[in-house]
Amino acid sequence: MSSTGRPGAQAVQIGSLAVGAGPVVVLGGAPACRQGADGRWLRPRAGRAAEELAAARSGWDGPLLAEPASPGDAPAVAAHADGVVLAASAWSGAPALARAACALALPVVVTRGAGTSLDEWLTAAARCADEGARGVVLCEDGGAPGGGLAVDLGAARAARALSGRPVLAAPGDGAELAAAVVAAGADGLWLGAEAGEEAVAAAREAVTVVGALVRDEHPATLTAAREAIDRVDAALAVLLERRAGLAGTVQRLKPVGGFAGRDMERERRLVAAMARRAPLLGEERLAPVMNAVIEAGLHLAEQTRAAARRAHESGPRATDPDETQGTGSVGTRKAGRDDTRATGGGDTREAGGGDTRENGAERSPGGTEGGPHQGDLRRRAAVDAFAADGPDHD
Ligand SMILES: O=C(O)C(=O)C[C@]1(C(=O)O)C=C[C@@H](O)C=C1
Numbered sequence: 565m566s567s568t569g570r571p572g573a574q575a576v577q578i579g580s581l582a583v584g585a586g587p588v589v590v591l592g593g594a595p596a597c598r599q600g601a602d603g604r605w606l607r608p609r610a611g612r613a614a615e616e617l618a619a620a621r622s623g624w625d626g627p628l629l630a631e632p633a634s635p636g637d638a639p640a641v642a643a644h645a646d647g648v649v650l651a652a653s654a655w656s657g658a659p660a661l662a663r664a665a666c667a668l669a670l671p672v673v674v675t676r677g678a679g680t681s682l683d684e685w686l687t688a689a690a691r692c693a694d695e696g697a698r699g700v701v702l703c704e705d706g707g708a709p710g711g712g713l714a715v716d717l718g719a720a721r722a723a724r725a726l727s728g729r730p731v732l733a734a735p736g737d738g739a740e741l742a743a744a745v746v747a748a749g750a751d752g753l754w755l756g757a758e759a760g761e762e763a764v765a766a767a768r769e770a771v772t773v774v775g776a777l778v779r780d781e782h783p784a785t786l787t788a789a790r791e792a793i794d795r796v797d798a799a800l801a802v803l804l805e806r807r808a809g810l811a812g813t814v815q816r817l818k819p820v821g822g823f824a825g826r827d828m829e830r831e832r833r834l835v836a837a838m839a840r841r842a843p844l845l846g847e848e849r850l851a852p853v854m855n856a857v858i859e860a861g862l863h864l865a866e867q868t869r870a871a872a873r874r875a876h877e878s879g880p881r882a883t884d885p886d887e888t889q890g891t892g893s894v895g896t897r898k899a900g901r902d903d904t905r906a907t908g909g910g911d912t913r914e915a916g917g918g919d920t921r922e923n924g925a926e927r928s929p930g931g932t933e934g935g936p937h938q939g940d941l942r943r944r945a946a947v948d949a950f951a952a953d954g955p956d957h958d
Contacts, residue, residue, distance in 0.1 A: 573730040573751060576699030578603060578671050579627035579646030583701050584730030584751045586781060586788060587795065588771040591732065592764050593757035594620045594628065600764040603627030605649060605673075605754070613637035617644035629673060635664035642668050649703075652677030655688040662688075666695035673732065675703040682719055686727050702727065703754050705734035715741065717748035724749060739766035746774040773799045804857065811861035812868060822866045831858060 575585035581603050583589055592601035603626055608616040610633045617630055621644040630641045631649035641648055648665040650672055655662045666672060672692045676685040689700045702723050706714030715733050724731040730751040735741035737756035745753055753767045776799035783789040815821035835854050839847040 573724055574699075574728050576671050576701050576730055578629065578699075578701070581627040581646075583732070586783065587791070588746050588750065588775045588779065589732075589752040590755065590764060590767045590771055591627075591629070591752060592755045592759050594624065599761050600768055601626075601755070602752075603629065603646075605629040605631065606645075607631040607649070607757070608633065608637065608640070610634065613640040614643075617641065620644070632661065632665060635660050638664045638668060641665070642670070645670065647671040647673060647701075648697075649673045649675065650688075650692065651675045652680045652685075655692070656680060656684065662692070663695055666692045666697045669696050669698050671699040671701060672697035673701045673703050675705055675734075676716075676719065676723075677705065678714075682722055682726075685719075686723060689727060689729060701730045701732060701751075703732040703734060704750075705754065715745070717744060717750070720745075720750050721748050724751070737763060739763045739770060742767040742770035743774045746770055747778055749778070773802055804860075807857065808861045808864050811858070812865040815862070815865040815869070822869070823862050826862070831855070 573584035575582045577583075581589055589602040590600070591603045591605055594604035594606045604620065604624060606617065606620050606628065608630065613630070613632060613636075617628075617640050621628060627646045628644065629647040629649050630637075630645035631651060631654075632638060632641050648668060648670050650662055650665055652675055654665070655674060674685065674689045674692055676682075685702065689702055693700050702720075704715055704717075704720040704723065706716055715735050717733060720731045720733045723729070731749075732752040732754045733745040733748070733750040734754040734756065735745055737758040739753075739755070739759075742753055753771065755763055755767060759767075772795045776795045781788075781792045783792050815825070818825050831854065835847055835851050838850050838854065839845065842850060845853075
């Protein structure tokens with residue numbers, strides 16, 4: 565079982581592309597998707613299959629899927645495509661076309677359309693396998709004109725679990741639902757004919773980042789294993805950047821921000837919580853990792869703060885950087901550092917194990933710590949110390 569609770573699907577090879585094993589694949593319509601897709605699909609116009617498929621193939625040597633309009637298109641599909649697409653109208657209403665498509669001994673994508681039940685869909689897939697298809701992939705598109713919001717992710721998930729076949733989902737021309745498709749456990753995104761490079765890139769990002777979180781992978785080669793690591797690193801980068809932003813917000817909200825306000829008890833607790841989700845690494849291995857992450861966030865916060873302060877000081881009629889940074893501090897900016905130390909701040913590293921209730925306490929909106937006036941002065945002094953000390957801590 566994967567981390568999404570699905571049994572693994574039997575991978576189907578479409579040209580060079582394995583669908584159902586490894587990462588979620590992105591398929592785009594040809595010829596609009598020039599870049600970024602793992603494979604393309606084409607529905608040639610009636611009577612134009614040979615010409616249009618030849619043209620699509622001449623500009624693309626990756627996996628190409630074709631949807632024949634009639635049995636007469638079969639030779640062109642065999643000549644140029646790596647797989648066949650059977651829409652619901654074909655497998656439910658055009659048996660001769662379905663038979664001709666399966667007889668090509670290519671992988672077949674069986675699409676669920678409007679008004680077709682899960683049972684009918686899975687039965688059609690099984691029939692395609694019996695009639696010669698070299699692997700069957702299911703594709704859920706909901707059947708609404710233009711696809712998109714009609715896609716039934718529950719049906720896609722059930723189809724995968726019941727059949728053991730890879731399942732694609734067609735979220736339309738845009739990538740708004742791409743993350744949801746990946747999170748639902750689909751093996752691929754089938755983008756609409758109008759999806760351009762931007763939609764393909766957004767779908768790729770969802771596949772990479774969301775896939776790293778929800779999709780179990782068991783790569784068997786060095787290249788595949790490194791590619792899987794690259795996806796996890798991509799997700800880590802997104803999360804680290806987001807974490808650094810939030811840590812910067814905390815520094816502005818704390819009575820004493822930056823290294824001076826370091827709260828080692830909070831750090832110990834967050835490492836312990838992470839270890840519950842990462843038991844193989846455990847607290848001992850996670851602690852140095854998180855120490856580095858936290859220090860990177862504090863450095864960034866201090867440097868950002870110092871840069872804002874320099875801009876403020878050199879500006880012609882600059883506004884108070886504390887106001888623009890959202891610190892909400894009031895009072896004079898010249899409050900002394902001795903006041904800061906009185907809050908439990910002071911030297912960065914020594915301050916780490918300091919009074920955590922003081923350092924970690926959220927600022928009260930009314931500024932009532934030790935009386936409104938004194939509280940304001942103390943906060944002001946702490947913010948100044950945070951800015952002044954910034955880049956010196958390394
Ligand atoms: O929670 C805080 O007090 C923070 O300043 C945030 C944070 C963190 O990055 O998670 C940073 C420094 C502290 O020592 C503890 C935690």
